[in-house]
Amino acid sequence: MAGHSKWANIQHRKGRQDKARAKLFSRLSKEIMVAVKMGGPDPDMNPRLRLAVSNAKGQSMPKDNIERAIKKAAGGDVEEYFEIRYEGFGPAGIGLIVEASTDNKNRAAGEVRAAFSKNGGNMGETGSVSFMFDQLGEIRFPLSVADEEAMFEAAIEAGAEDVAREDLEDDDGEPAPEHVIYCAREDLAEVANGLQEKFGDAKSANIIWKPQNLIDVDSEKASTVLKLIEALEDLDDVSQVFTNFDISDEEMAKLDS
Numbered sequence: 370m371a372g373h374s375k376w377a378n379i380q381h382r383k384g385r386q387d388k389a390r391a392k393l394f395s396r397l398s399k400e401i402m403v404a405v406k407m408g409g410p411d412p413d414m415n416p417r418l419r420l421a422v423s424n425a426k427g428q429s430m431p432k433d434n435i436e437r438a439i440k441k442a443a444g445g446d447v448e449e450y451f452e453i454r455y456e457g458f459g460p461a462g463i464g465l466i467v468e469a470s471t472d473n474k475n476r477a478a479g480e481v482r483a484a485f486s487k488n489g490g491n492m493g494e495t496g497s498v499s500f501m502f503d504q505l506g507e508i509r510f511p512l513s514v515a516d517e518e519a520m521f522e523a524a525i526e527a528g529a530e531d532v533a534r535e536d537l538e539d540d541d542g543e544p545a546p547e548h549v550i551y552c553a554r555e556d557l558a559e560v561a562n563g564l565q566e567k568f569g570d571a572k573s574a575n576i577i578w579k580p581q582n583l584i585d586v587d588s589e590k591a592s593t594v595l596k597l598i599e600a601l602e603d604l605d606d607v608s609q610v611f612t613n614f615d616i617s618d619e620e621m622a623k624l625d626s
Contacts, residue, residue, distance in 0.1 A: 396608050397425045398438040399470055403450050405442035416558040420574050423561065427509075427572040448472035455481045456498035459490040460593040461586045463614040464498035466578045471606040480604050488597035501613060502578040505530075506557030508564060509572040512546040520568075524550045527563030547572065551579070580613035588623035591616045 400421045408415035412422055418439075425435050441447055451474055455467040471477035482492050510520070512534065521532045529552040539545040552560040554576050561574040586594055594614050601610050616624070 392602070393428060394430055394434065395605075396470075397421070397428060397430055398434060399450065400608075401425065401435065401438040402442035402447045403452070403470060405439055406447065406450075410439050410443040420558060420561060423565065423570050424573050424575065426570045427574075453477060454495070454499070455492065456495060457485050457490050457492040458498070459485075459488075459597050459612070459614070461584060461590040461614070463584050463586065463594060463612055464501050464580075465490070465597070465601070466498055466502060466611040467601055467607055468609045468611075469604075469606045470608050473606075477604075477606040480606065481601065484597070484600040484604060488600050489593050490597050499578065501582070502580050502611065504554050505577055505579050506552040506554050506560060506574070507577040507579075508550040508552070508557070508561050508574045509535075510548045510550070510564070510568055511572060512548055514568045515548070517548070520548045520550070523564060523567050524548075524552075524560070527560045528552060528556050529560050575609070577609075578611040580611075583613055583615035586614050586616055586620075588616070588620040591620060591624055 401418065404415060404418035404421045408417055410418070412419040422435055422439075450470045450472055453469045453471065453474065455469065455478070457465050457467070459465055467481055469477045469481065484490075485492050508524075508529075514520075515523070517532070517534060524532045529550045531551045533549045533551070534546060535549050536544065536546045550560065550564065557574060557576060561571060565571060591614070594612075598610055598612065601607055
């Protein structure tokens with residue numbers, strides 16, 4: 370989502386990181402199982418599974434959890450999951466794209482709709498928001514793996530389109546900046562593999578929705594926006610939430626006070 374660093378840092382200050390990590394491991398396990406169901410349990414023959422496992426490792430998911438998810442899916446002991454995208458609008462006219470992976474479409478749709486309506490938002494039709502975003506591949510590495518020039522050169526050589534820096538905080542609130550590499554969605558696996566050979570496992574490698582333009586919101590509106598995002602991310606079926614809001618450092622200070 371836009372403002373990823375600000376939202377992540379807000380989560381830390383609000384003490385949500387433990388809950389967010391538990392949800393993250395659940396999402397990573399589900400992604401591994403979906404990948405196995407679609408392409409088999411061998412990462413060398415299944416690019417989606419290879420990315421899912423790399424993501425899990427990058428997020429420090431225990432090896433036993435990864436292997437358990439693969440074995441469970443390979444043994445057929447999982448539900449059939451459907452991948453669905455919902456779109457809608459939040460306070461201040463911001464756009465939101467909600468990606469879900471669910472074994473019950475009706476439940477997922479009802480819960481997402483309720484989260485929107487209870488938190489100042491409105492569900493939209495498919496396509497009502499996504500035209501304001503570009504779907505891209507995104508790969509993240511800790512800034513410590515290479516300086517910015519070296520990462521840029523390696524990323525472009527691997528087939529990426531752009532490289533940026535994003536300032537995040539770790540679980541203790543300490544600075545933990547990241548390299549963010551963007552590429553065409555169909556090139557994600559190839560670019561991720563090329564960078565992995567030079568820098569090791571990425572922290573994450575995902576298909577994302579990157580906003581074409583940002584909508585500035587003040588601290589009052591931002592508070593409502595954040596409640597909506599929290600409500601959506603807390604839903605079990607929701608995998609990721611993307612939005613196009615931005616908040617200035619001055620308004621962030623008001624939000625923190």
